[in-house]
Amino acid sequence: MTAVLNDIAANAVDATPHGSDYEIISAVIAMISEGYRAQPGLETIAAQLGLSPTALQKVFSRWAGLSPKAFLQAVTLDHAKRLLGQEHLPLLEASYELGLSGPGRLHDLFVTHEAMSPGEWKASGAGLHIRYGFHPSPFGTALVMITGRGLAGLAFADAGQERTVYDDMASRWSQASYIEDSAATAPYAARIFNPEQWSAEQPLKVVLIGTDFQVQVWESLLKIPMNKARTYSDIAAEIGRPKASRAVGAAIGRNPVSFVVPCHRALGKSGALTGYHWGLTRKRAMLGWEAGQS
DNA sequence: GGAATCATGTGAT
DNA sequence: ATCACATGATTCC
Numbered sequence: 398m399t400a401v402l403n404d405i406a407a408n409a410v411d412a413t414p415h416g417s418d419y420e421i422i423s424a425v426i427a428m429i430s431e432g433y434r435a436q437p438g439l440e441t442i443a444a445q446l447g448l449s450p451t452a453l454q455k456v457f458s459r460w461a462g463l464s465p466k467a468f469l470q471a472v473t474l475d476h477a478k479r480l481l482g483q484e485h486l487p488l489l490e491a492s493y494e495l496g497l498s499g500p501g502r503l504h505d506l507f508v509t510h511e512a513m514s515p516g517e518w519k520a521s522g523a524g525l526h527i528r529y530g531f532h533p534s535p536f537g538t539a540l541v542m543i544t545g546r547g548l549a550g551l552a553f554a555d556a557g558q559e560r561t562v563y564d565d566m567a568s569r570w571s572q573a574s575y576i577e578d579s580a581a582t583a584p585y586a587a588r589i590f591n592p593e594q595w596s597a598e599q600p601l602k603v604v605l606i607g608t609d610f611q612v613q614v615w616e617s618l619l620k621i622p623m624n625k626a627r628t629y630s631d632i633a634a635e636i637g638r639p640k641a642s643r644a645v646g647a648a649i650g651r652n653p654v655s656f657v658v659p660c661h662r663a664l665g666k667s668g669a670l671t672g673y674h675w676g677l678t679r680k681r682a683m684l685g686w687e688a689g690q691s
Numbered sequence: 692g693g694a695a696t697c698a699t700g701t702g703a704t
Numbered sequence: 705a706t707c708a709c710a711t712g713a714t715t716c717c
Contacts, residue, residue, distance in 0.1 A: 610701065629711055643711040644700040650710045672710025
């Protein structure tokens with residue numbers, strides 16, 4: 398591990414984000430959050446990874462435009478509580494409230510989504526045709542799945558876990574046919590992870606495949622602005638089922654389009670990061686990365 | 692601060 | 705029917 402990181406550091410010269418930056422970031426997160434020992438300082442962390450403080454600094458600014466110190470700030474419990482804030486969800490237009498489809502996302506990655514119920518995609522049976530590809534991302538290797546109607550799936554894999562992640566995703570829509578086509582998925586990946594390409598004029602098309610309840614929950618997530626968070630019970634209340642916070646958690650856990658549908662912005666009432674399908678470390682990384690985007 | 696325990700809605704089997 | 709949950713509140717330490 399240390400040898401690998403040393404190697405990465407030796408080759409780290411360019412200013413554009415690096416696929417392997419995430420390996421370092423996640424190692425840092427692991428050290429500070431799972432650090433059963435005393436909270437290590439920045440120097441200690443760098444030394445543990447076999448990096449100089451300057452090299453570490455470089456990785457962070459390349460990754461999210463953040464100093465290591467600011468990043469550390471951004472992943473504390475204290476910061477998470479601030480994300481929860483006071484103000485409630487912005488009121489959206491009536492068209493949005495009524496239908497299952499509509500334009501979404503006020504402050505960041507703009508998305509138009511349409512919902513596909515289990516009935517619909519079961520009816521079309523094997524007709525659902527999914528193309529997929531693996532691409533580097535700020536959060537490790539991303540698995541992108543698309544249909545003719547838009548982005549249907551987005552998942553993340555640690556090194557060597559690509560197959561497991563693919564199986565996880567493919568099992569959700571067992572009737573569909575899958576074809577690898579990274580040429581087709583590459584533009585999606587490029588766009589999703591580059592904030593400069595997020596625009597209201599050309600929204601990203603997403604197709605939400607799930608039950609009515611799940612789709613409601615996911616739509617609710619789409620309304621959470623960047624650098625904000627909601628609790629599971631906030632969301633339960635918002636969809637009119639105040640007691641269903643736990644069911645909300647389960648639905649969020651089944652979100653097939655992670656990151657784009659910002660399931661990482663759902664926290665426990667205490668501000669604690671209670672869970673994440675692709676690993677809590679990744680959830681922390683996403684919140685830290687977002688903190689670095691203006 | 693935990694840990695144990697309960698009420699709880701949804702979805703898969 | 706039953707079971708597994710990315711919850712949350714309560715009640716003990």
